[in-house]
Amino acid sequence: MTENASGILPGTVRVRVAPSPTGDPHVGTAYMALFNLAFARNVGGRFLLRIEDTDRARFREDSEQQLYDMLHWLGLQWDEGPDIGGPCEPYRQSERLETYRPFVEQLIEQGNAYRCWCTPERLTQMREAQQKAKRPTGYDRLCYGKTAEQRATLPGFSEIPVVRMLVPKDAPIRFTDLIRGEVNAPMPDDQVILKADGFPTYHLAVVVDDHLMGITHVVRGEEWISSTPKHLLLYRWLGLDEPVFAHMPLLRNTDKSKISKRKNPAARLTWFAEQGYLPQALINFLALLGYPPIITTDDEGVVTEREMMTFEEFAERFDWSKVSSAGPIFDLKKLDWLNGTYIRELDRETFIDAIIPFCVRDEVFAEAPQGADREKLAAIAELIQTRLVLLSEAPGYVRPFFTAAADLQIADDARAQLKDGAAEVLTATIAALEPVDEWTTENIESAIRAAVIDGLELKPKVAFTPIRSAVSGVRISPPLFESMEILGRDETLTRLALLRDTL
Ligand code: GLU
Numbered sequence: 001m002t003e004n005a006s007g008i009l010p011g012t013v014r015v016r017v018a019p020s021p022t023g024d025p026h027v028g029t030a031y032m033a034l035f036n037l038a039f040a041r042n043v044g045g046r047f048l049l050r051i052e053d054t055d056r057a058r059f060r061e062d063s064e065q066q067l068y069d070m071l072h073w074l075g076l077q078w079d080e081g082p083d084i085g086g087p088c089e090p091y092r093q094s095e096r097l098e099t100y101r102p103f104v105e106q107l108i109e110q111g112n113a114y115r116c117w118c119t120p121e122r123l124t125q126m127r128e129a130q131q132k133a134k135r136p137t138g139y140d141r142l143c144y145g146k147t148a149e150q151r152a153t154l155p156g157f158s159e160i161p162v163v164r165m166l167v168p169k170d171a172p173i174r175f176t177d178l179i180r181g182e183v184n185a186p187m188p189d190d191q192v193i194l195k196a197d198g199f200p201t202y203h204l205a206v207v208v209d210d211h212l213m214g215i216t217h218v219v220r221g222e223e224w225i226s227s228t229p230k231h232l233l234l235y236r237w238l239g240l241d242e243p244v245f246a247h248m249p250l251l252r253n254t255d256k257s258k259i260s261k262r263k264n265p266a267a268r269l270t271w272f273a274e275q276g277y278l279p280q281a282l283i284n285f286l287a288l289l290g291y292p293p294i295i296t297t298d299d300e301g302v303v304t305e306r307e308m309m310t311f312e313e314f315a316e317r318f319d320w321s322k323v324s325s326a327g328p329i330f331d332l333k334k335l336d337w338l339n340g341t342y343i344r345e346l347d348r349e350t351f352i353d354a355i356i357p358f359c360v361r362d363e364v365f366a367e368a369p370q371g372a373d374r375e376k377l378a379a380i381a382e383l384i385q386t387r388l389v390l391l392s393e394a395p396g397y398v399r400p401f402f403t404a405a406a407d408l409q410i411a412d413d414a415r416a417q418l419k420d421g422a423a424e425v426l427t428a429t430i431a432a433l434e435p436v437d438e439w440t441t442e443n444i445e446s447a448i449r450a451a452v453i454d455g456l457e458l459k460p461k462v463a464f465t466p467i468r469s470a471v472s473g474v475r476i477s478p479p480l481f482e483s484m485e486i487l488g489r490d491e492t493l494t495r496l497a498l499l500r501d502t503l
Contacts, residue, residue, distance in 0.1 A: 009377065013045025014214045017078075017093040018206065020052045025266040026069045026261060027330075028221055028251055032287045033076045034311075035248060035323070036219045038287070039222035040079075048213060049081030051092040052206070054199045064092075069268040073309065074279045080213075089215040093205050100200040102324050103208050103238060104163055104193060112237040113193060115161040116143040122156025138189040139164060163194035165203075172236075173229050178246035179325045180218070188230045203227060207234040210243055219246045222327075246320065248290060249327045259330055266332060276358055276391025278346075281339040282308065287314045289328035308341065340389045354382045355394035362395035364402050376401060379486045383478035385435075400472040401486060404492040414469040418503070421458075422466035426500035429467055430493055439489045445481040468497035 014322050017033040019025065026196060033049075040047040049071070053059055068083060080086025090096055107113035108320055116139070118126075123139070130137045138396065141152050144166065167188050177183045193204035198209070210218060235242045243300045261267040269488045272282050287316075291314065293307045356368045356377075369377050377398065400408060432451035436443050452463040468480050471492060484492045 013040060013043045014048065015045060015217050015219055016050050016210070016213065016215055018050040019067055020055060020058070020070065020202075021060055021067065022055065022058040023060050023063055024261060024270050025063070026065045027259065027269055027272070028269055029067070029280070030070065030074055030076065030269055031289065032220060032248065032284050033071055033078075034074075034314075035282060035320065036288060037078075038311070038315040038318045039217070039219065039320075040282075042318040044214075047313075048077045048086070048088070048215070049091065050079035050209060050213070050252075051082050051094075052202060053092060053094045054195075054202060054205050056197060056199060063325070068268065070273070073273060074269075074283055076283075079303070091213075093209065094199070096143035096205075097198060097200075097210070099212070100194070100204060100208055103204065107165070107193070107234075107237060108163065110237060111163050111166065112233075113163050114144050115148070116164045116190075117148065117151045117157050117159075117161045118143060119156045119158045125156070141190065144190075146495070148405040154159050156198070160196040162192045162196050164190040165230065166190060168229075171229060172232055175228055175232060175245060175304070177225075178219075178244055178320050179249075179323050180247060183225060183228075183247075183392070185226050185229045186242050188227075188233070191230050193234075203230050203235065203335050207231050207238070207240070211235075211238075211240045215243050217244045217246060219248065221248045222250045242259050246323075248323070249325055251289060251330050253328045254328070254329055254331060256329070262331075265328065274392070276388075276393070277335065277339050278342045278354070278391070281335060283311050283314075283340045284309055285335040288334070289312075289330070290324050291318075291445075292322055292324075308338070336389045343388050344386055346385070348378065348381060348385070351385050352377055355381065355398070356390055358391050359395045359398050359402075361401075364395045364399045365493065369402075373402075376486060379482075380478065383482050383486075387478070390460050396474070397478055400474065400477065401483070403473075405491060405498055408495065410469055410471045410473045411475065412503075414473060417475060418464050418469060421456075421462075421463075423500050424503070425452050425456065425458065425463055425466045425501040426457045426470060426496050428456055430496050431494075432499070433489070433493060434491060437487060441481045441485045444484050449482070466499065470496045 012172070013038040017029065019029045033047075037047045039045070051064055053064075059081075064082070071078070078084070080088065080091065082091040085091075104113065108115070126140055127137050142154065145162075148161070165188070167190050171188060173184065173187050174186050175183055185497065191203055192201050196201055210216075228245055232242060253259055254263060257263075259267045265271045287309060288307060293304060293305045294309055294313065294317065295305050297303050323477050343351065352374075357469055359365060360367060363371070368374075380398055382400055384394065388394060388396070428451045429448055432447040433444065436447050448463075448467065453460060458465065464480060468475070468477055471480065471483055487495070
């Protein structure tokens with residue numbers, strides 16, 4: 001076996017993504033999953049999904065399923081996880097409570113952790129007093145070294161204790177990061193590791209599970225840098241081997257602020273699916289947020305940069321030294337460009353299948369069209385595939401073709417464009433189209449041009465606007481003559497007459 005780009009023998013790497021099911025899955029989770037998976041595939045390693053559901057106050061029941069759905073949609077498949085099992089089961093932290101207990105006991109016995117009975121009210125008062133006195137905030141160790149009986153004599157006592165780390169003053173605050181090199185993180189506080197509800201906190205659970213699940217590389221978001229010194233202390237106290245750490249830069253809005261679900265709809269993974277982004281476009285976009293485009297040099301030394309890349313191409317080239325440490329700007333314009341390009345690349349049948357759910361959602365039709373209707377949709381698809389940036393734009397184009405003439409609404413902006421003389425244009429068009437023998441785009445176009453451009457001496461824009469409005473009801477539609485061919489003669493003539501009669 002030979003070493004690969006990352007200098008690691010295949011088969012040795014185990015990485016994970018460890019989301020907390022606290023609501024709609026965050027785009028950052030997909031970003032982390034993508035980079036972890038690309039690395040794992042590059043080195044022939046394993047990619048795990050672990051559900052970190054120890055924060056019961058923020059837990060949301062349906063969130064785990066949404067997470068599976070979105071990661072599946074993106075094609076980011078894990079090798080081990082709560083739904084598919086694996087050698088380190090269970091992969092859901094709430095099912096591992098007994099696993100954490102001995103580690104907590106060991107830390108208490110070794111004197112690295114202690115029980116704390118302070119009520120939340122007392123902790124708030126303490127923090128406020130520290131802030132007022134402009135002293136550093138942090139637990140004041142009131143409970144340290146006391147038995148429950150001794151502590152009970154003091155104010156702010158709660159029956160059920162938590163367990164805290166006893167962080168020494170000389171705790172390690174530097175560590176080496178695969179992306180950032182030497183990192184200086186803040187000195188940790190006496191962090192709680194076991195809560196009063198019997199659940200471990202993230203800090204204890206992540207260390208225990210990463211160890212027990214054989215995680216070799218902890219690849220996670222930059223926001224966890226300040227937690228890493230706590231984790232290093234736990235590894236050290238428990239005598240466990242430390243994994244390699246890699247903290248990916250946070251995704252940022254164009255104003256450089258952190259992407260949050262509260263402020264930015266695009267922080268929610270479901271938003272991308274709803275908008276009609278293709279998963280391969282989103283994967284490509286997320287990869288480019290932390291990784292350079294593919295650069296190739298041909299035989300003549302000409303260098304080309306290619307931004308379009310599949311997951312497989314990304315994974316094949318994955319190399320930590322190329323991962324950016326600068327906060328990438330989440331520029332949806334780039335994603336729109338990628339999406340339009342990927343949409344154009346779809347084969348026709350795939351494109352049709354991709355727009356059907358959007359048309360059903362927007363009630364263009366109730367279910368996937370069959371037979372002649374499918375053929376009609378295929379003809380429309382040919383006209384619109386190159387025009388879409390988002391799949392969700394398809395219903396707007398498709399609707400006029402699946403609406404009965406009598407029900408066709410003329411949009412306000414289309415009606416506003418109708419000038420004096422529109423009725424005359426429509427009358428001339430009807431007269432010109434009636435004798436057309438073979439109903440083809442070419443014949444329709446030449447008949448109309450002869451009648452309204454040559455006959456009425458109108459400019460194309462003036463001439464075609466009322467025709468477009470009558471046929472599609474909208475101002476911007478697929479190509480006009482092609483649309484008329486798809487609609488057929490009777491339907492086209494009916495529509496032209498219907499609008500003319502309202503003028
Ligand atoms: N549960 C943490 C999260 O929600 C995981 C952090 C980590 O990867 O260590 O992001």
